[in-house]
Amino acid sequence: MTADRTEHLVLPGVLTAEQAAETVAGILAGQRPDGAIPWFRGHHLDPWDHTEAAMALDAAGEHRAAALAYAWLARHQNPDGSWYAAYADGDAREPTDRAKESNFCAYVAVGVWHHYLATGDDTFLDGMWPCVFAAVEFVLALQQPGGEIGWKREADGTAVRDGLLTGSSSIHQALRCALAIAEQREEPQPDWELATGVLGHAIRRHPERFLDKSRYSMDWYYPVLAGAVTGGEAKARIEEGWDGFVVPGLGVRCVLPNPWVTGGESAELALTLWVMGESDRALEILQDLGHLRDPATGMYWTGYVFEDRAVWPREQTTWTAGSLLLAVAALGGEEATCAVFSGERLPEGLDAENECCAAGE
Structure with a gap:
């Protein structure tokens, strides 16, 4: 993996081309020859x-x-x-x-x-x-x-x-x-x-x-990330939970009230913010994740207990790195990732909203 292949994953304060290449190489190193990608080898x-x-x-x-x-x-x-x-x-x-x-x-x-x-x-x-x-x-x-x-x-x-x-x-x-x-x-x-x-x-x-x-941050942002809740309702939902889940400078809590921020949830919130058109706030969240990066491997620790100033657990998962790369790819305009998460070109399914309202549901 060379840096020139990951130029589109460069994001100021988040990844250089060399760092992106290291992270991609870390995921590849976790993949088995048969294609399986465990959390990390042995897990x-x-x-x-x-x-x-x-x-x-x-x-x-x-x-x-x-x-x-x-x-x-x-x-x-x-x-x-x-x-x-x-x-x-x-x-x-x-x-x-x-x-x-x-x-x-x-x-x-x-x-x-x-x-x-x-x-x-x-x-x-x-x-x-x-x-x-x-x-x-x-x-x-x-x-x-x-x-x-x-x-x-x-x-x-x-x-x-x-x-x-x-x-x-x-x-x-x-x-x-x-x-x-x-x-x-x-x-x-x-x-x-x-x-x-x-x-x-x-x-x-x-x-x-x-x-x-509702104590879990994923229940807060995932309806927005997945495109089920949009527009003003999405903004109101994210604003309502922001102060509880977001720890300035560190990332996003996994679960309230635990003093534990996690890389996967933080990167997914950044992707959620991008979906909402709030790229500046998304960038800030991703920049905050720098403290979870291990420069020796290019991978990211799963989480950090900030009251104890301790990395926990002591593991670097392929999916944590993957979630960060997807958020960076969206902010960088990578077409496939943007299309899948923006939802703009995805079928909506049957419009059940009006039918259910007419039926009094």
Whole structure:
């Protein structure tokens, strides 16, 4: 990896071209030869973070490595369209958590659409379509009458019907990407359009349909990041939680009231701010993350306990680095990343808002 290949990831006060190259090299070093991207070598892989790291590789121009990551998902998808929640060091023969989480499974659609936009590879899109289709069908089988998505199936197949706001918001973005793939292939999916519409309505209008995880910063910003909450409502939501979650100069708390800021949540908030058109504030958040960068590896520590002035845990994950690279890519105008997160060219699904209002919901 040379610095000239990462010139588009240069962001003042965040990354030089050389630093970006080091971070990309760190993610590549964590990828197994079979394409799997665990949190770090020796730790587990989960399908969502694996996909996020693959998207970062595409944003950095490492398309072959990203394609290997998606091929891993296609090869190891369960017959019901799912993946297990965790695999030891990314070894598909060693699942360590046999639950099947709905947002983990849906996110493949975001990654596949991102890779297609980055490469224009129709053969790739055609090859991954059965994988995406099966994953979406698995996820939508967990959708509840109120629109929310049950968050997992237990190892014995029992459906957990409770919805998580962060997970359902991520699924909302994934469904829109899946619809974009279907549209590109001229294979309309009206059932998916309906599911996307009622899910978006639940996220915007019915917080009571989700488990209360409001202490977690992801529940604060993810409905905005995923494009379910927009405009004035998005701005009001972010302003309401800002003072509680944002620690000036350090980043974003993972959970209230803990004195712990985390790199992944901070980078995702920066990406959320970019989605809202607030690039200046996004840049400030990313600049604050510099204290989590390890200059020896180019990777980022997961978090920092500021009351103790201690890095914790002592781990540098591929997904933390990946989330930062995606935020930088968006601020830098990288086309595929901008398209996936801005949502401007993604199908909306059925407009359930007016229909639900007319029905008194």
